[in-house]
Amino acid sequence: MTAETGTIKVGDTNFEAKVRAGSIGPSVIDIGALYGKTGMFTYDPGFTSTASCESQITYIDGDEGVLLHRGYPIEQLAENGDFLETCYLLLYGELPTAAQKADFDYRVTRHTMVHEQMARFFQGFRRDAHPMAVMVGSVGALSAFYHDSTDISDPHQRMIASMRMIAKIPTLAAMAFKYVAGQPFVYPQNSLDYTSNFLRMCFAVPCEEYKVNPILSRALDRIFILHADHEQNASTSTVRLAGSSGANPFACIAAGIACLWGPAHGGANEAALKMLTEIGSVDNIPKFVAKAKDKNDPFRLMGFGHRVYKNYDPRAKIMQKTCHEVLRELGIKDDPLLDVAVELERIALHDEYFIEKKLYPNIDFYSGITLKAMGFPTSMFTVLFAVARTVGWIAQWKEMIEDPHQKIGRPRQLYTGAPRRDYVPVSKR
Ligand code: SDX
Numbered sequence: 001m002t003a004e005t006g007t008i009k010v011g012d013t014n015f016e017a018k019v020r021a022g023s024i025g026p027s028v029i030d031i032g033a034l035y036g037k038t039g040m041f042t043y044d045p046g047f048t049s050t051a052s053c054e055s056q057i058t059y060i061d062g063d064e065g066v067l068l069h070r071g072y073p074i075e076q077l078a079e080n081g082d083f084l085e086t087c088y089l090l091l092y093g094e095l096p097t098a099a100q101k102a103d104f105d106y107r108v109t110r111h112t113m114v115h116e117q118m119a120r121f122f123q124g125f126r127r128d129a130h131p132m133a134v135m136v137g138s139v140g141a142l143s144a145f146y147h148d149s150t151d152i153s154d155p156h157q158r159m160i161a162s163m164r165m166i167a168k169i170p171t172l173a174a175m176a177f178k179y180v181a182g183q184p185f186v187y188p189q190n191s192l193d194y195t196s197n198f199l200r201m202c203f204a205v206p207c208e209e210y211k212v213n214p215i216l217s218r219a220l221d222r223i224f225i226l227h228a229d230h231e232q233n234a235s236t237s238t239v240r241l242a243g244s245s246g247a248n249p250f251a252c253i254a255a256g257i258a259c260l261w262g263p264a265h266g267g268a269n270e271a272a273l274k275m276l277t278e279i280g281s282v283d284n285i286p287k288f289v290a291k292a293k294d295k296n297d298p299f300r301l302m303g304f305g306h307r308v309y310k311n312y313d314p315r316a317k318i319m320q321k322t323c324h325e326v327l328r329e330l331g332i333k334d335d336p337l338l339d340v341a342v343e344l345e346r347i348a349l350h351d352e353y354f355i356e357k358k359l360y361p362n363i364d365f366y367s368g369i370t371l372k373a374m375g376f377p378t379s380m381f382t383v384l385f386a387v388a389r390t391v392g393w394i395a396q397w398k399e400m401i402e403d404p405h406q407k408i409g410r411p412r413q414l415y416t417g418a419p420r421r422d423y424v425p426v427s428k429r
């Protein structure tokens with residue numbers, strides 16, 4: 001990387017900062033020594049202008065609507081490969097040969113079962129628990145079952161934990177779905193591919209044969225690819241920060257799931273579908289668009305806007321195409337929610353407010369309609385996001401742990417509270 005320098009001048013203090021260029025995208029100003037040299041911190045709540053790490057996994061160009069995984073465009077990965085191929089790419093940095101892919105598929109497949117006592121662990125949850133609450137609890141509990149892969153200093157244990165996480169997350173997600181539905185758990189089937197296995201664990205019942213629909217399985221597999229990783233988003237940053245203290249990978253992924261649940265992040269797919277349902281018909285759209293534009297109204301168009309994309313989210317385009325594919329396969333001719341979504345998108349993209357603020361549909365805008373059509377309840381939408389994002393969290397966690405310069409993340413603050421003052425006895429208050 002090329003290194004120039006820049007000067008940060010504050011009062012009569014000059015701070016010489018090294019400027020580092022990446023392979024593509026914005027350069028960074030290395031301010032690591034700023035506090036030591038100037039006694040001042042930078043201030044950037046929300047990290048709108050802050051690079052928290054160096055990474056080689058995912059690159060996003062928000063202005064151009066570009067998303068690359070290890071240099072490969074998301075459109076090409078979604079079109080040509082399957083989810084486990086993307087998992088291999090994110091973890092190892094290169095697309096697998098046929099032999100490497102077969103070996104990786106074999107290894108993942110044989111880690112899909114969970115410890116039988118996990119089934120009893122689920123019994124502690126209320127049946128009406130939100131599946132994301134069950135996921136936070138059950139994934140966090142994995143560290144109580146797999147002690148032999150929690151020593152993060154051992155590369156072999158790191159890889160085993162990574163494979164276990166990627167392989168078991170669909171099984172736990174399906175168990176959360178079944179538990180809340182009051183149906184018996186379905187064991188993984190080694191003869192099925194990753195996503196077909198997941199569909200069968202979700203929708204099979206003991207009373208009849210379950211046949212996986214290959215079109216739906218391919219569509220969901222592609223949806224998993226779209227959600228696999230996304231640079232330093234909130235949940236990935238949570239996983240990195242948790243991992244920086246040396247916490248075990250299962251606990252770190254549980255932290256990532258907890259963060260993803262928020263409606264501003266992964267919870268937006270559930271919130272977007274609820275919003276479309278609340279809008280109900282095309283005639284009501286103007287009223288909701290006006291609410292979204294009203295500074296005094298906290299309402300936002302869910303599934304719209306993005307911290308990085310100031311252009312169309314490339315994943316949203318593929319998501320929209322997949323949505324039509326699934327509805328066509330299921331013979332759903334006129335889905336009122338889709339009509340509302342398409343018209344809402346059209347209106348918003350021509351509205352001055354959305355144009356000026358560069359608000360476009362993001363990945364969550366069309367995913368809910370697709371997943372609902374496939375038979376998933378809205379409460380499972382963010383769980384599906386977590387299933388896919390687990391490989392991204394694991395790849396980023398692994399990259400952080402293997403970074404020789406890695407240290408515990410510990411930001412500072414701008415303190416605006418009370419200066420030092422002495423204690424006042426209660427008799428004198
Ligand atoms: C994901 O980071 C990632 O990469 C996330 C993700 C991933 O793969 O990991 O891509 C997945 O989380 C996608 C985003 C899902 N969230 C939503 O769809 C929720 C609705 N969107 C907004 O909450 C918002 O757009 C965020 C949270 C996504 C981004 O918020 P920012 O970057 O902090 O932007 P902002 O809140 O500062 O908004 C800028 C302006 C504001 O107006 P002003 O105060 O400048 O006047 O745009 C407005 C906002 O009020 N605005 C919206 C809006 N989003 C932003 N107005 C109406 N509707 C919206 N959806």
